[in-house]
Amino acid sequence: MVDGQLGEFLRARREAVHPADVGLETGVRRRRVPGLRREEVALRSGISAEYYIRLEQGRERRPSPRVVAALARALLLDHAAEDYLRLLAGLSRDPQGRPLTTSADMAALVGSLAGTPAFAHDRVLEVIESNPLARALSPVFSPGVNLMRAVFLDSRLGELYLNLDEMRMRLVAYLRLQAAAPPQDPRLAPLVAELSDASPDFAALWARHDVTPASSGVNRIHHRLVGDFELRFERLCFAGSDDPVLVIYHAAPGTPGETALRELARLGAPLPSAQNPLDDIQSRQTSATSRQPASMVSE
Structure with a gap:
């Protein structure tokens, strides 16, 4: 001050x-x-x-x-x-966690972005809103799915994301940054404990203490319906708040990514249920809530 x-x-x-x-x-x-x-x-x-x-x-x-x-x-x-x-006064901002954007406003905003995959997540990377094109790109982007659990506890995502290791590093470093920002989310410690217990890869990355806002980047995707392509992502925060966060995927004009998104929009369907990791992810998350989590990994 x-x-x-x-x-x-x-x-x-x-x-x-x-x-x-x-x-x-x-x-x-x-x-x-x-x-x-x-x-x-x-x-x-x-x-x-x-x-x-x-x-x-x-x-x-x-x-x-x-x-x-x-x-x-x-x-x-x-x-x-x-x-x-x-x-x-040297205090943390917004101690009661007042939502600066209502769920209705967020749903309307995400839904209005019809031409590009868009979804919103909270501070522990749980998806709270997504549009149809995001869910067609990956069922991971469905409301209720925690992205951290998805990328570490479902091996089939390796078939979708060709740069899965890079994406894991980014997400863990982003979660580490969120862990340091007040006010502390009470769901964070159980999530870290659960993933550390279930995934040695997560535990190793968490122990590195990497931090990054991961505000933009590139993901390389293999989609069984429309082939291989790259998409950029932008993570956008609303004024005065880091919760929720809006994530938008987009492709440069004339690239395979633009063609793939146009085809996905035409098809209007997510991966077939036989290849759909969503059910397994959600069942893991449901069972996780009934477990007594271990203590949080030492900072």
């Missing part, structure tokens, strides 16, 4: 709140300060006026999460402004 930013932010937001907005009578006499007085903010926040003054003057720089939440209510901050206040 840059010295003075917390106090400057509090002062600016205090001055922007009209007393009538918080139910205070302004009377006929003109107020000497714009917005709220320091004492009024302190009273609305349930803290002493002296403590609030220290915050504005920069003599106190580490308010507790409770105080920050109270200040956000007193100053009528929206979610983005409250997150910014938390960052200025």
